[in-house]
Amino acid sequence: METGATGMSEPATLTIDINGFATRVWRKGSGPPMGFLAGYGGLPKWIPFLDRLAEQRTVIVPSLPGFPGGDRGHTVLDTHLDWVLAVRDLVDKAGLAGADLIGSSVGGSFAAEVAAIWPDKVRRLALIAPFGLYDASNPAADPWAQRADELAALMTARPETYKALKEVPAGANSVEWPIEQTRAAEAAARIFWPLGNTRLERRLPLIKAPTLLLWGEQDHLLPRSYADAIAAAIGGETEVRIIPGAAHLAELDRPDEVAAVILGFLG
Amino acid sequence: MKFLWFHLMPYKELPPDFKEKHRSVWVDIPATLFDPKRAHVMYNEFLDELEYAAECGFDAICCNEHHANGYGLMPSPNLIATALARRTTDAAICVLGNSIALYNPPTRVAEEFAMIDCISGGRLIAGFPVGTPMDTTFAYATNPSQLRERYYEAHDLILRAWTEKDVFSFNGRFNQQRYVNVWPRPIQEPHPPIWIPGAGSVETWRWAAQMDYVFCYLSYYGYKMAQTVMKGFWEEMARLGKDRNPYRAGFAQMVGVAESRSQALDLYTEAAEYFYGRCLHVDPRFAVPPGYVTEATQRAGIESQVKAAAEGKAPTGPTATAGAARMQSLVRDMRGIVDNGYLIIGSPDEVVEQLNELATTLNVGQLMLLLQFGNMPSETTKYNTRLFAEKVIPKLRPLFSQWKNRWWPKSLAQHQRAAAAE
Numbered sequence: 123m124e125t126g127a128t129g130m131s132e133p134a135t136l137t138i139d140i141n142g143f144a145t146r147v148w149r150k151g152s153g154p155p156m157g158f159l160a161g162y163g164g165l166p167k168w169i170p171f172l173d174r175l176a177e178q179r180t181v182i183v184p185s186l187p188g189f190p191g192g193d194r195g196h197t198v199l200d201t202h203l204d205w206v207l208a209v210r211d212l213v214d215k216a217g218l219a220g221a222d223l224i225g226s227s228v229g230g231s232f233a234a235e236v237a238a239i240w241p242d243k244v245r246r247l248a249l250i251a252p253f254g255l256y257d258a259s260n261p262a263a264d265p266w267a268q269r270a271d272e273l274a275a276l277m278t279a280r281p282e283t284y285k286a287l288k289e290v291p292a293g294a295n296s297v298e299w300p301i302e303q304t305r306a307a308e309a310a311a312r313i314f315w316p317l318g319n320t321r322l323e324r325r326l327p328l329i330k331a332p333t334l335l336l337w338g339e340q341d342h343l344l345p346r347s348y349a350d351a352i353a354a355a356i357g358g359e360t361e362v363r364i365i366p367g368a369a370h371l372a373e374l375d376r377p378d379e380v381a382a383v384i385l386g387f388l389g
Numbered sequence: 390m391k392f393l394w395f396h397l398m399p400y401k402e403l404p405p406d407f408k409e410k411h412r413s414v415w416v417d418i419p420a421t422l423f424d425p426k427r428a429h430v431m432y433n434e435f436l437d438e439l440e441y442a443a444e445c446g447f448d449a450i451c452c453n454e455h456h457a458n459g460y461g462l463m464p465s466p467n468l469i470a471t472a473l474a475r476r477t478t479d480a481a482i483c484v485l486g487n488s489i490a491l492y493n494p495p496t497r498v499a500e501e502f503a504m505i506d507c508i509s510g511g512r513l514i515a516g517f518p519v520g521t522p523m524d525t526t527f528a529y530a531t532n533p534s535q536l537r538e539r540y541y542e543a544h545d546l547i548l549r550a551w552t553e554k555d556v557f558s559f560n561g562r563f564n565q566q567r568y569v570n571v572w573p574r575p576i577q578e579p580h581p582p583i584w585i586p587g588a589g590s591v592e593t594w595r596w597a598a599q600m601d602y603v604f605c606y607l608s609y610y611g612y613k614m615a616q617t618v619m620k621g622f623w624e625e626m627a628r629l630g631k632d633r634n635p636y637r638a639g640f641a642q643m644v645g646v647a648e649s650r651s652q653a654l655d656l657y658t659e660a661a662e663y664f665y666g667r668c669l670h671v672d673p674r675f676a677v678p679p680g681y682v683t684e685a686t687q688r689a690g691i692e693s694q695v696k697a698a699a700e701g702k703a704p705t706g707p708t709a710t711a712g713a714a715r716m717q718s719l720v721r722d723m724r725g726i727v728d729n730g731y732l733i734i735g736s737p738d739e740v741v742e743q744l745n746e747l748a749t750t751l752n753v754g755q756l757m758l759l760l761q762f763g764n765m766p767s768e769t770t771k772y773n774t775r776l777f778a779e780k781v782i783p784k785l786r787p788l789f790s791q792w793k794n795r796w797w798p799k800s801l802a803q804h805q806r807a808a809a810a811e
Binding site: 153196197200266267269270272296297298300301304305307309310311312315316329 | 680684722
């Protein structure tokens with residue numbers, strides 16, 4: 123994958139208020155806006171995938187409550203409705219209402235919710251292996267019950283990619299950094315514990331936006347059959363793309379390919 | 390000093406190669422290893438042992454709650470406590486306890502504890518643990534991000550249900566009930582003494598102190614390893630302006646007493662190695678679901694590690710990776726088990742000496758004894774119990790006599806008691 127040397131400049135950082143919590147919004151590039159809601163573990167650092175998108179569009183990345191940049195916003199969200207309303211607020215305040223929306227994993231589930239419940243908020247939708255379903259005959263893995271060295275291998279095809287994203291950078295607070303990473307896993311647990319099942323399937327038929335569904339060929343967290351179930355349930359026109367060499371967080375494993383497919387679809 | 394006889398009720402026939410063949414004794418232990426016909430015998434022996442301890446003169450008999458656990462066969466400790474209430478007359482019945490966040494509605498605990506208090510004639514000690522991650526978040530699927538909030542709310546609801554005289558509505562964050570009205574009511578006024586089992590969490594110490602509850606450190610690693618935690622507890626009590634009454638604190642210790650140290654080694658080695666080798670084999674995947682350890686405790690743990698690393702020492706503060714993670718680094722052979730102080734063994738006098746050191750260094754007045762552990766045969770358990778009651782208790786009994794134990798059940802006088810069943 124690309125390293126920081128190839129076009130990795132810092133995005134602009136804005137702060138918005140979500141339920142009283144200061145929430146980070148990254149912004150980079152120019153052209154029509156597109157939003158990205160990050161996956162399991164969130165984004166403690168800017169990633170090459172976002173640079174690829176920013177080369178052609180204005181990329182806006184609001185942090186989900188409790189995820190890196192989202193403070194302790196998850197602690198006031200007790201129900202699914204609380205969560206969905208918080209994400210709606212996030213989309214509005216980040217200036218993403220009516221824009222294209224991309225979501226991965228946990229963030230993909232929220233992107234799908236917003237597109238389903240408030241169809242005017244999303245022009246075109248791109249989902250990378252979203253959470254929200256559970257099939258007992260083909261169970262998803264348990265991301266919260268992993269040995270420390272196994273989680274990275276569950277999230278990415280090359281574990282070092284995920285480890286590098288999560289590693290404390292020079293100059294960062296070495297006490298608060300690991301607490302923030304645990305908080306991201308807790309925030310995901312707060313809505314998706316224990317099975318990842320929010321009955322998203324019931325709302326997928328409400329999605330009318332043209333939708334691109336991407337799935338890592340080696341996703342060992344969410345089985346491929348979930349892609350078929352989601353594609354079949356979505357109300358609008360849906361295109362499915364399998365990304366070779368990628369696991370659950372395909373945007374970390376294959377930033378160039380995933381960005382190119384998404385940019386091509388969004389037009 | 391108070392002596393409480395504590396049973397974990399371990400399944401006694403895990404195979405010798407359990408640790409090699411299986412990932413965990415807890416959460417995903419195979420159901421095929423459980424033989425209900427053998428459990429019939431075990432449960433009845435365990436109940437006999439608890440009743441025997443009461444006969445021998447222990448102040449209390451204790452049970453606790455675990456789920457999907459090969460070393461703790463009491464998903465419902467209240468069933469055991471009720472059986473014991475019927476078969477004993479004087480010993481306190483200590484349920485340590487009910488994981489109150491797991492009950493829906495939590496008033497179920499208020500009801501069942503009130504029943505036990507009524508049946509036993511006011512002998513109940515009511516334990517309210519948060520519960521381990523294995524029990525609460527994995528076996529019972531409670532959200533780790535909400536567990537503590539649910540725990541505190543359940544506590545408030547149970548307290549109100551016990552103490553308010555009128556029917557009331559409870560409009561909580563997680564629990565809403567239009568009609569809260571607990572029938573039966575507990576005998577003890579205003580309610581049974583409340584004990585809080587916990588570990589090295591500063592918030593738990595503060596809360597227990599603020600509520601004036603007993604804090605119980607239930608460790609399997611013995612009094613030598615517990616010094617740091619209990620020192621932290623008493624420092625926190627001093628900061629909060631609380632006295633050093635040793636009855637504010639409980640501690641669990643495994644003990645094997647015999648005529649001599651070498652006889653104790655003969656008698657207890659197999660059971661101890663069974664317990665540490667097979668029973669405490671817990672997969673670290675289930676150790677720390679995110680949110681279970683509060684951020685304040687994580688921060689304290691990381692800061693103490695950073696400080697210790699800078700000074701070239703082992704960390705001493707509360708750690709963010711307690712419980713099952715710690716179980717991975719246990720010693721599992723008898724020599725290590727004894728040398729590390731997990732298990733106290735010896736002649737009665739040798740045991741007295743070590744327990745005296747335990748009680749005075751930890752400043753603990755409510756001593757919980759694990760005299761059955763692992764696959765210990767019932768006869769050996771009774772021998773250990775009898776010898777401890779006859780030769781150890783009398784010598785330690787006077788400890789802390791200058792302090793008042795305000796946290797002990799106030800049971801009915803003899804003339805108010807129901808006629809004993811025959």
